[in-house]
Amino acid sequence: MKKLTNLILITILICYSCRKNGQDPTTVYPPPVQEDKPINHNDIIGWWKTNQTTYYWKNLNVFESQVKYFGTDSFFYQVDGLGLGTSTGKWWWGKNDSLYIEFNDGYQPAGMNPFYPVTLPKLTIDSMYFHWQTADWSYRYKHFDSLMITSAPISIIAGTREEGFAGDGGQAMDAKFDHPGQIIFDKAGNLYVADQQNHRIRKITTDGIVQTFAGKSNFGGPPGDGILASESYLLNPAFLAIDDSDNVYVSCTDWNFISKITTDGIIHTIAGKKMAYGGFNGDGGPAINAELNSPGAICSDKKGNIYFVDRSNWRIRKINAAGIITTVAGSGERSTSGDGGLAINAAVDAGHLTCDTAGNLYFTNSNSIRKINVSTGIIETIAGNGTEEIGGENVPAISSPLKFPGAIQCDKSGNLYFFQPTGRMRKISANGILTTIAGCGIQGVFDYKRNGRHATAYGFSSPLGIGIAPDGSIYFSDSGNNRIMRISN
Numbered sequence: 281m282k283k284l285t286n287l288i289l290i291t292i293l294i295c296y297s298c299r300k301n302g303q304d305p306t307t308v309y310p311p312p313v314q315e316d317k318p319i320n321h322n323d324i325i326g327w328w329k330t331n332q333t334t335y336y337w338k339n340l341n342v343f344e345s346q347v348k349y350f351g352t353d354s355f356f357y358q359v360d361g362l363g364l365g366t367s368t369g370k371w372w373w374g375k376n377d378s379l380y381i382e383f384n385d386g387y388q389p390a391g392m393n394p395f396y397p398v399t400l401p402k403l404t405i406d407s408m409y410f411h412w413q414t415a416d417w418s419y420r421y422k423h424f425d426s427l428m429i430t431s432a433p434i435s436i437i438a439g440t441r442e443e444g445f446a447g448d449g450g451q452a453m454d455a456k457f458d459h460p461g462q463i464i465f466d467k468a469g470n471l472y473v474a475d476q477q478n479h480r481i482r483k484i485t486t487d488g489i490v491q492t493f494a495g496k497s498n499f500g501g502p503p504g505d506g507i508l509a510s511e512s513y514l515l516n517p518a519f520l521a522i523d524d525s526d527n528v529y530v531s532c533t534d535w536n537f538i539s540k541i542t543t544d545g546i547i548h549t550i551a552g553k554k555m556a557y558g559g560f561n562g563d564g565g566p567a568i569n570a571e572l573n574s575p576g577a578i579c580s581d582k583k584g585n586i587y588f589v590d591r592s593n594w595r596i597r598k599i600n601a602a603g604i605i606t607t608v609a610g611s612g613e614r615s616t617s618g619d620g621g622l623a624i625n626a627a628v629d630a631g632h633l634t635c636d637t638a639g640n641l642y643f644t645n646s647n648s649i650r651k652i653n654v655s656t657g658i659i660e661t662i663a664g665n666g667t668e669e670i671g672g673e674n675v676p677a678i679s680s681p682l683k684f685p686g687a688i689q690c691d692k693s694g695n696l697y698f699f700q701p702t703g704r705m706r707k708i709s710a711n712g713i714l715t716t717i718a719g720c721g722i723q724g725v726f727d728y729k730r731n732g733r734h735a736t737a738y739g740f741s742s743p744l745g746i747g748i749a750p751d752g753s754i755y756f757s758d759s760g761n762n763r764i765m766r767i768s769n
Contacts, residue, residue, distance in 0.1 A: 432768050434718060434735035437755070438473075438484055439763030445478045445498055452490040452764070457482070460757035460764060461518040462687075463747030466526045471747065473757060473764060474517045474530070481509075481517055481530065481541075484764070494530070494541055502535050502554060509547040518744075521578040521586065529586060531575040538567075538575055538588060538599075550586075551575075551599055560593045560612070567605035572597075577633035577643070581654075587641060589630045596623075596630055596643065596652075608641070609652055609659060616645050616661075623652045623659035632688045632698070642696060644685040649677075649698065649708070663696075663708055670700060670721070677714040687756070689746035697754060703740040705756065705767075718767055719743075723760070735767050 438452035439460070447455025461474035471484040472493060480495030494509035494517075501513030519531040528541040529550075537552025551567035552575070562570025573592035580586050584601035587608065595610030609623035610630070618626025631644040641652040648664030664682030671680040685706075688698040694710035697717070704719035718735035723742075741760025749755060752769040
């Protein structure tokens with residue numbers, strides 16, 4: 281008993297000592313090293329992130345952050361801004377004391393390019409030194425006491441990066457897309473993506489085969505009614521939803537109506553008058569007779585209700601299972617006000633929209649995210665303090681700045697995922713904590729050679745729609761790179 285008591289006391293003292301020194305005993309840190317000790321790659325394999333990096337250029341110091349990967353025989357690192365004369369987001373690759381820079385989807389020795397005459401004089405666990413041969417400045421990266429990144433692995437599941445339309449009937453990895461938008465999943469796990477500038481909805485089966493689900497031409501037009509969706513025109517479809525019966529819904533923004541594609545492949549108009557110019561009326565009556573004005577983001581709940589952002593009417597509207605349309609949020613004024621009161625009386629500037637398993641609505645609103653409780657009709661802000669900044673990390677979402685949140689999605693556990701303009705995917709946990717789960721904060725290109733590595737180490741280009749697969753994996757469209765990405769569960 282005495283030995284057990286002593287063991288418990290020792291454990292408590294160790295944990296206390298770690299926390300007293302600012303270290304969580306469960307956090308992984310790089311090994312302490314002596315200056316100039318050669319790298320032992322077995323000690324530092326993994327993703328690491330610095331809190332601060334110093335660039336020396338004459339007498340000017342600039343502080344930035346970096347993310348890098350140490351492998352068994354090489355390291356990757358990405359400069360977030362300045363450094364070695366690179367443009368923002370370039371990847372560098374070091375191996376066997378040689379330095380390479382990323383060009384397109386390949387690498388070439390840095391010294392071969394007259395604009396990047398870089399040598400690698402010293403490489404240690406504690407630091408990496410680079411010398412810029414054509415100017416009197418050097419670069420040093422401090423690795424000591426950096427935290428290991430524990431974000432999930434990411435990979436490409438569709439798209440070649442080249443924009444265009446090609447690949448139907450073949451593997452999605454070999455297919456071409458043109459600025460893909462919203463992503464949805466049916467119950468079987470098939471993925472549907474709004475292939476916006478191809479004026480189509482594409483389907484990717486569970487075995488990775490891509491095919492056109494709706495839309496027949498690279499030249500858009502008003503969707504049909506009562507015909508096969510694959511024989512119908514579409515025009516820049518960006519927003520999709522799917523219900524519990526696997527019916528697909530698409531907002532026809534340019535024509536001011538909403539279409540439904542049933543499981544037999546037939547497309548029908550369910551709301552709006554197919555007007556070239558929008559309007560607002562029809563609440564309380566059949567949605568098919570109502571006027572809409574640039575319908576945008578759309579989602580469905582478990583009861584068969586369809587919600588959509590009536591963008592230029594500054595409202596969120598609902599189509600119930602009987603086809604009746606009503607307004608659930610927005611007074612028609614474009615603003616952010618009314619928290620704590622009925623959503624129908626609030627001023628909203630809604631962008632993207634999703635709902636949770638209870639049917640509560642969440643939408644992006646300028647520099648915030650707001651929630652509508654469907655049981656009470658009350659609206660509240662759940663993220664964003666009104667400041668136009670990117671926001672904190674591991675902090676309460678309600679007190680953090682939040683700059684222009686975009687595509688948003690909710691999983692079965694009540695976690696919210698959304699993008700910000702820098703290409704970061706952020707997560708608000710069910711208990712309201714804000715974190716980053718993908719993206720390093722700069723626009724960039726994901727290289728297929730790095731498939732399976734950590735999601736927070738990469739930059740993306742104009743990421744749009746987010747979809748949650750049946751297994752909980754997160755998919756999103758890396759729209760500017762014409763690809764569909766997957767973050768493993």
